[in-house]
Amino acid sequence: MRNGFDNDKYIALQAEHIRSRIEQFGGKLYLEFGGKLFDDYHAARVLPGFEPDSKIRMLKSLADDVEIIIAINANDIEKSKVRGDLGITYDEDVLRLMDIFRTMGFATSGVVITHYANQPSAGAFRKRLDSLGIKSYLHYPIAGYPYDIDHIVSDEGYGRNEYVETTRPLVVVTAPGPGSGKMATCLSQLYHEHTRGVEAGYAKYETFPVWNLPLKHPVNIAYEAATVDLDDANTIDPFHLEAYGETTVNYNRDVEIFPVLKAMLESISGESPYQSPTDMGVNMAGNAIVDDDAVRDAAKMEIVRRYFQTAVEVKRTGIGHERLERLELLMNQAGVNASLSPARSAALLKEETTGGPAGAMVLPDGSVVTGKTSALLGAASSLLMNALKGVAGVDDDKDVLSDEAITPICRLKTQQLRSRNPRLHSDETLIALSISSATDEAAAKLIEHVEDLRGCDAFFSVILSATDEKLYRTLGINVCCEPKYEQHRYYHK
Known part of the structure; x- marks a missing residue:
């Protein structure tokens, strides 16, 4: 129960680095928010002292410069995908987030429905948004995504997506959960801004894995445990190591997609500002840890919780045994067992x-x-x-x-x-x-x-x-x- 994380320091460092990124890109930044924006209970559990609403409090310090876009995958609407921590569907969570942002005084640009291919439930949700006075925009599947760069960065690719009008220096793109199309929304906006002669950049706000903690630190292992259903795995960032000779931690999907993302940025604006996935991140969580033993203990407990959560799910559904086996491996890596x-x-x-x-x-x-x-x-x-x-x-x-x-x-x-x-x-x-x-x-x-x-x-x-x-x-x-x-x-x- 003891604190191991300085929340005030974290908020100040994050805000400072985001302002620097905005200046780096000439006054306009699309910031992809990974994880939960308002209620990051996972971070609160593995970094005791981290407040679940830390990210939104940090954004409040930049409130006059911020507007928010919410992305949701049309396929998740169609499947009625549920947020496990809240027990509500992704489309309902979009409305919940809109209420939170409005109550807190944030400007919202609207909702982007990604991967739209005339799914009936997604169409019904768009009508519901319209009836509530919420602007919505459609982004479509792109043939050859993500490797056919020439087609993606063209009028038939990103150019076909509906453009979201934004007016503030910092545009935060968030979502109810992973796989919602946040990064693609940011890059689509960059394409449209470039065609309009507007200078803008992209960065990623991702709390986990913590890039400047060891690969097998319990906090980073806990992230793998939390995303075991996504097959995420922490890894050393080879691009950062090659470019700077510095060992940092990232996760497999960002490392795998980086060459493609770099090529997209080069195609959109002529050059990429980043040499590695770690470069893209704005993550100062590791710099706010004040008691490493406390966060190690908290993270180990979270790994065990994830094990039992998955074990119960396997019992209920009869599927997911491979996830349970992987969690057992992660517990071994962290040096804990089910009776922690x-x-x-x-x-x-x-x-x-x-x-x-x-x-x-x-x-x-x-x-x-x-x-x-x-x-x-x-x-x-x-x-x-x-x-x-x-x-x-x-x-x-x-x-x-x-x-x-x-x-x-x-x-x-x-x-x-x-x-x-x-x-x-x-x-x-x-x-x-x-x-x-x-x-x-x-x-x-x-x-x-x-x-x-x-x-x-x-x-x-x-x-x-x-x-x-x-x-x-x-x-x-x-x-x-x-x-x-x-x-x-x-x-x-």
């Missing part, structure tokens, strides 16, 4: 001694509390109550929620709502606790300490219900589950 968190052994022991599903959580002071399944509370509810007692300093034996408070809710669930499970989920337990806080001093004390659980690690001996998992995620608790179900059934909600 003491919460796992505590949860499994609790299940063994009680004969039912159980959970455990590591509190901010390092102590571990457990929760068991009872007649009225599920394991997630029991653990939540015991964890709140732990951080609030309330005696573990004290009944903050009486049976009289819980029983009517259980009866409502089974008799009126026709649920076969009478036990309270964690969200129902939190509501009951909130109601009790009006008359019970101990319950009120627990409510006051809910925020103290943010960032804690919890482990459950069985796969959690979607309801409990969502509540824990909302509270900012990191959840891992043993990849097994409580009951042997073919269908699980």
Whole structure:
């Protein structure tokens, strides 16, 4: 839980380097934003001290010079692709991001729908954007992309894409997730700017991998674990090594595409300003690490979390075994195993001694509390109550929620709502606790300490219900589950 990252220093360094890039390109920069722009929880977990909204706060320091384009792949709209961390589709996330940017006072240029080939759902989404007063632009698949440079950088390639009118020095191109076409959107805009006689440049804001950390540093291994479904792999940047004699870390897709990207930049503007993928990046995260041991420990925990997340997904879907094997390899590289968190052994022991599903959580002071399944509370509810007692300093034996408070809710669930499970989920337990806080001093004390659980690690001996998992995620608790179900059934909600 100790900080290892200076967030204020990071924001200042990033803003300074972005201003330098804008000046380098004559006053206009298209900045591709990799990762999450507003809520980068992965970075917050592996770089303790990094705030999830650090990137947007950095942009606020440049707000008068910024406008934002959101890119979304038409194929992702068609497939209803979901953001795993938020549980919403990419098209819904576009609207969420638009609301956030508008609320924060940022200028938005509109939405670019990339890879558009008359997909019905993408067409419907464009009509929805139009009805909401949001400008949208279509970018089309280009034959021979990305290797047929002459065709790509022509009127039949980038020239066929709809041009987004922008007026500010810094144009940020972001997206709901990877594969949305951010880089192609930037390069298409550069092509159109060049044909209009406007001087402009391109750079990439990518937090991971951290270029000036070792290749096998746990922070960089954690990035591979987070992108295991994309087959990303960290690698030494050979172009940077050849050009400058300096060893830096990049990832395979950027290294593989760099010769093509360099050729595109040369074709668009006559020369490339970059000699390596590392040159393209504006990433000062490594310079803001103040406690390397702290970030190493945090990154190792994240690698294990990704392992269990994937193991549960494999259990649910029956596919993805190769990803699980790769994660096991990454854990070996980081020198950790599945039992890194003491919460796992505590949860499994609790299940063994009680004969039912159980959970455990590591509190901010390092102590571990457990929760068991009872007649009225599920394991997630029991653990939540015991964890709140732990951080609030309330005696573990004290009944903050009486049976009289819980029983009517259980009866409502089974008799009126026709649920076969009478036990309270964690969200129902939190509501009951909130109601009790009006008359019970101990319950009120627990409510006051809910925020103290943010960032804690919890482990459950069985796969959690979607309801409990969502509540824990909302509270900012990191959840891992043993990849097994409580009951042997073919269908699980």
